Amino acid sequence: MMAKEVQILHPRPSSIVAALYTLRDLGVDVVIMHGPSGCCFKHARLLEEDGVRTLTTALDEAGFVFGGQEQLTRLLQRASELFDPKLVGVVGTCSSMIIGEDLHQAVVDADLDVPVLEVEVHAGYRDNTRGVIITLEAALDKGIIDQEEFDRQKFLLEKATEVEKLHGAASSEYLAPERGDIKYKVAERLLTLLKEGKRGINVLNAKKETAYIFAEINASVAQVAKARGAEVTTLANLAGDKGLAKVRRDAKNILSGLEERGVYIDRITGGLDEYPIAGEVVAEEIADDGDYDFAVISGVPHAIPIDALEGLEIFSITNGPRQVRPLRELGHHHVVVEIDLHPKTMGVKNIVESEFGATLRGLHEVG
Template sequence: MPVKEKEPLIMHPRPSSIVAALYTLRDLDTDVVILHGPPGCSFKHARLLEEDGMRVVTTSLDESGFVFGGHDSLVEVLEKVIKRFNPKRIGIVGTCASMIIGEELHEAVTEVQPDVPVIEVEVHAGYRDNTKGVIIALESALAAGIISEAEFERQKSLLKEATMVEKRHGAASKEYLEPNRGDLKFRVAERLLELMKQGKKGLNILNAKKETAFMFADINLAVAQTAEKLGVSSSIVNMANLDVNVGLPKNRRNAREIKDELTQKDMKIHHIIGGLDEYPIAGNNASRIIGEKYQDFDFAVITGVPHALPMDNMKNMELFSITNGPRQVVPLKEMGHKHVVVEIDLHPKTLGVNHIVESEFGATLRELAKDA
């Protein structure tokens, strides 16, 4: 019997399954989520998610709760949430503390008997892959009749591929990845502008994860606007994972908002490569199109999750990649991406918005193009 190869120990901090569950509930248009655990658990993301319109409250478990349990606290908070916020959909998310002491979320729901759907997510942060938190949340949404079996299976398939993308070339690809701020934006924009001035053929690809597309799209828009200013638009092909017909409610809504704004600003998208939750497989779709039509192109600008694009059909191109992950710089360089730029504050700036947000790299490119 073959011995299963042990996965490497990843020493740098990685995303939490609890947080992943919270974002999934947000994508399902949940009004209020109760975190059943200590007051400080997932504080940063809980606060940021409130910027996106989803209220997050906590049962504030303390030392007494760790010993005697937090059932009564959960019942009390659930009742207060219903009375205070009158939500149409509620989420309850476990934490390391409540799961270790064996709290049963469903018992509190049974006792209170809310007249609205409740998505119970029994999750902790001890899973190797944070996508586990998404799957648990989706399983509960399926059980509550909020998503279909077909959508659940589709999401599971995407999450499996997302995990593999990170293990191949992402945050789970090495035992330890040093944070890196990437290349100097001014120098990278300068080189990109030089190629466009020369009339070189370029691919302009948005392959972003969910709401991060609100800023990544600005970079692709800046490339298209610069090409228009230089009179070389015919040399640029635009691709984007902005399919408005797939995904959980918020992702479809955001895709439409971004796509409509790009259209208003006269940016033509030549190829739709997937939806905002399809970034793990949209890269494969882009690669197939490149192989069929654009292998002779000179450069490519890839924003969002550049490491999801296979290198096979781009290995002879000069690659410009923009990420928001400091630990993604080294893997991208090792893949063969010559220029790697980090938009360090991107995620907090794209929560709670419904319009494209200006990026540092996009602003830099536009400023340089003024003198072109």
């Protein structure tokens, strides 16, 4: 069932940023943004934390009138000299696309001896996933991915868009940002259930690198449950054989980090890019067993079918302040927000401590 289209008034993710992150996931060494120096400034800096050199042609007023194609060509050549990249990405912006800049001709004129992915994107698309698709089309054209992976990614993006329109930050005209419930109160309630020997399902359903923090929450739940003699079943979308190069590496890193903590996954629900559909496996697990008292869901909780969670006390941990109200409206009993999660997970290769996980462990240790 597709959600009705609504006019979204609060800020939404940009197609340009989506393109940048997709280039990173494809293994691009250097990205050149053809536009003003301030375009996507925060995300461009964060990408450098992940080892991607992010440059800009810094188009100014003169460039808006006379164009900057030669400027782009020179920067491509200079980037090649400076960084010796194996794979380069060129990303359009609103300004360069509006004035009709020819990214392809600039790349041809630069005459680099490595593949260059040309991404003609702007921020005017209704869904930010359009930026991902345009980038994947460029990767398919250059043979970086095959048709099967492209089709798989496109299907997952359609499902992700559907999830957001049904129950996510694109489900209402305006969603005010909220901080969610107080972490120690939610952790206290969860600890009470564990002390009482209640049985829970512990689900990681996270998107890409955000799983480096969300997985720590699930690890904390599993560890405290074991110490308290309670039983939890842990599910996670950590298949290491699915997705783009970085996505697969992240899944393997996180799975290894969990095992180092003595936490083993009872059931793999899919890859890190399969969060929009992994909820179907969670629903199967609950239906097959049917004897759970509570559910802890970290990452993208609204992608888990709410009907499957009927009768369970639901603890949801998200990184979206605008996701709080939709989760409550769905019927999730406790909603916790991990603030500023993205900057904490850029460039990391090991699991990162979460605020909620630390709170749960702290309460467990004192009583």
